[in-house]
Amino acid sequence: MSTHSEKSAPLLAARGLTKTHGRTPALRGASVELHAGEILAVTGASGSGKSTLLHCLAGIVRPDEGSVVYGGTRLDRLPEKRLSELRRTDFGVVFQFGQLIPELTALDNVALPLLLAGASRGEAHRRAGEWLERFGVLGQKELRPGEMSGGQAQRVSLARALVTGPKVVFADEPTGALDSLSGEQVMSALVHTAREARTAVLLITHDAQVAAYADREVQLRDGAVVPLGVAA
């Protein structure tokens, strides 16, 4: 269990976020902090604002009000071009359904972010292979997403999210579409690898058994954080 001193500045901090989709308020003053290397679970019922919070923190969506600060920079005020560059270099994202490119093999899917960042094909493939191995799916490197099991595809997605050496991985219900044993393999692989690489993880889940892999939990209800715990 890692603990974080009150004094150390968070790597990523959201304060008083509000966001309304049409007329539906998704976030109503949510605040959350993520420290370097920390694995944080954000839990809550469907509609509690979990995914919107993730989108705001990852710079995918801009909040209506409030601030998102990453390493001293206000993400919510960053021009789109710099924001998308930062997302590519510092953030990795995994969704419930891996969003792998169906026409590409596992190896090419994982190599893609490196190629986009300017790596040579040989270098990209070498590093992609290393990450597939870490996630125990090197044997599937020539398979396309449709030819893999859900758990294997999700481990390939994790490899793709981590291959660029991000500081933060955002995982939105990464085990949501998996049976419990495959989910366990995916979570073990994610947590083990993130700790080894000292990558912070923001994990969205409605499943307490998945949240239990994290160092800490923040619970959302009606778009705001529920105060948790005894004298935390």
Add this chain to the structure above:
Amino acid sequence: MIGMSTRHILLGLLAGGPSHGYDLKRRHDERFPQARPLAYGQVYTTLQRLVRDGLAEVEGTDSDGGPERTMYRSTDDGARELAGWAAEIAPPAPFVTNEIFAKVVVSILSGGDPAAYLREQRAAHMARMRELTSVKTAPNTDLATVLSADYALNHLDADLRWMNTTAARLTTLTAEVDAS
């Protein structure tokens, strides 16, 4: 006899061959890693009762270089009793006798703050689930430990889901208890 019983667990451990009290206690604690450890006193009392009821008998003594220890073995009646118990369907939770449930109801009855209690109980459950998850996922964990952690995690998870639903229902529940 229905329910988790030390006598059946001991009969189960004796099914593999004769054994003495100390060894039975050690094997019990290994097989049921997250269970409350058996007290020696309980092991010896239970063995004596098994002998009295004809389900086990004294095989002899074994000193093994140390103090003399009484060896016990299961009888045919013991094997039949064990098989019957193991195949018997456990009644799916006929009564709700859970402390958390009782505390929430009592808290409502006495004008307490059940929502605050539930938040803190939930945090304690999550902390225990994190502990069990790290036990389960540690390198080279044996199967008995994984199974036992899984069992505990699933039950804590069930409590937690009930606590989440209850927290959401509290307004209605309070009104019902007040009206009765």
